[in-house]
Amino acid sequence: MTSSRRILLNALALAGLGLAAAGPLHAQERVRIGFMSPLTGPQAASGIDNRDGAQLAIKALNARGIKLGGKPVQFELEVQDDGADPRQGVQVAQALVDKGLKFVLGPYNSGVTLPASRVFADAGVLVLTVASNPKVTQPAQANLFRIGATDNQLGAKMATYAAQDLKVASVAVIDDRTAYGQGVAQEFIAQAQKLGIKVVAKEFTSDKATDFSSILTGIRGARPDAVFYGGYSAQAGPMLRQMRSLGLKAPLLGGDGICSSETATLAQMSADLNVYCTQGGALMDRSDKGRAFVERYRAEYKRDPLTYAAAFHDGANLLAGAIEATQSLDPKKLAEHIAKGSHAGVAGDYAYDSRHDLRSSAVTVFTFKGKDVVALKSL
CATH class of the missing domain: 3.40.50.2300 (Response regulator)
Incomplete structure (x- = not known):
């Protein structure tokens, strides 16, 4: 065997040993x-x-x-x-x-x-x-x-804020018929009624709808102090725009589903939105x-x-x-x-009860300044 061939084989052998040694070190x-x-x-x-x-x-x-x-x-x-x-x-x-x-x-x-x-x-x-x-x-x-x-926390805390801070005496409620929308609306209604807020209208739509004029026209006649929507931003934005075009100046309330800058973007409004929503968690x-x-x-x-x-x-x-x-x-x-x-x-902190719900979840109330979602207070 020539010396050059021996050197090449030795080099390859060493490289193989190096790869073998490196393998376990880099195994993931x-x-x-x-x-x-x-x-x-x-x-x-x-x-x-x-x-x-x-x-x-x-x-x-x-x-x-x-x-x-x-x-x-x-x-x-x-x-x-x-x-x-x-x-x-x-x-x-x-x-x-x-x-x-x-x-x-x-x-x-x-x-x-x-x-x-x-x-x-x-x-x-x-x-x-x-x-x-x-x-x-x-x-x-x-x-x-x-x-x-949970909806219990999000809906109930929104009702509490509506009664105590916004001084709402009457409200119309709309939900999108999803499990989330119905759930948060039901919890809002339950707490609102406990606090003496009168529910003057209950309506529903879908999470695919874009035209709410018929529902809102009927609600306008009930003259509520606020409108609560159980659903998501995709409907809340257009709903808000249509509320204002119909002369409904009451605040729009909701849970975390509408607590997004997307609500403001889809509303296509430059004026004060007069929207309030709740979201789980403390102030970031x-x-x-x-x-x-x-x-x-x-x-x-x-x-x-x-x-x-x-x-x-x-x-x-x-x-x-x-x-x-x-x-x-x-x-x-x-x-x-x-x-x-x-x-x-x-x-927040993640510690659980027997059902695997959070033992304690702070809920924060937000509003909008332009397209920015701004925290108001934690409840």
Whole structure:
């Protein structure tokens, strides 16, 4: 064997040994997390906001280098569009299960979560959802946790603010017939009536509607002090514009579904909107974590976060924290850890009751200044 050939073979052998040695050092534990929200259709802005909040957390987690069994974890988000449609949501849920995913952030809508959660429950998938309808956690599911406020909190606190701060004596109520819209409207009505507010009209529309003139004309005749809408920004914006064109100057009230700059954008109004809404979580600008999150979100996406970016961000961190603490990818073990523990997030603290609802969830009332959603007070 020539000396040059011997040198070449030795070099190749050393390279092989180097690669073999480097392999275990660079081996990673790939953890895929499913994501469900509407990324197309009228509620796409909210779904994209949710996705970006989660992605921001995953980017930071991967940079931090969480380890599982000595291996660095590489988190990946499996993004799926459920279109805010229950049927599509069930299909998406089944697709995530078929792909072998064991963790899901979402869904966003209660109407999607209710049927999709059954698919996930059968497969033992761990679900972290912002869906607010109380039925989502009734009966309790071992692997499902709510990472936002319930309709009980959102609707009731809006009624409290309407009675005590806005001095509303009468109200008309409209809902979009979704699980979320009906739920938050029912809770608003229940609390409003307890506080002596008279409900002078109850109407309903759909989450696909764009023309509300007939409903609003009838409400105008009842002369309410306020109008409460149980639904989302995609309808709230056009509804507000039509209210004002019909001479209805009463404030528009709602839950977190309308608590987005999209409401102002779709209203196409330059004047004071006179809109109030509730959202789960404490005031973001009152904590260092909240301010830091908003700054990082703006730097990454060149826009402000909307309603639930922070909650999806917290959900990703809650899951990652459970994986790190338990050194497990077993959804059952992670669920047991989450149920017994607590996590301090951007939007609030995550500690759970027996139904896996948050034990305590601050609710903040917001209004609009131009297209900006501005916090008023926490209740």
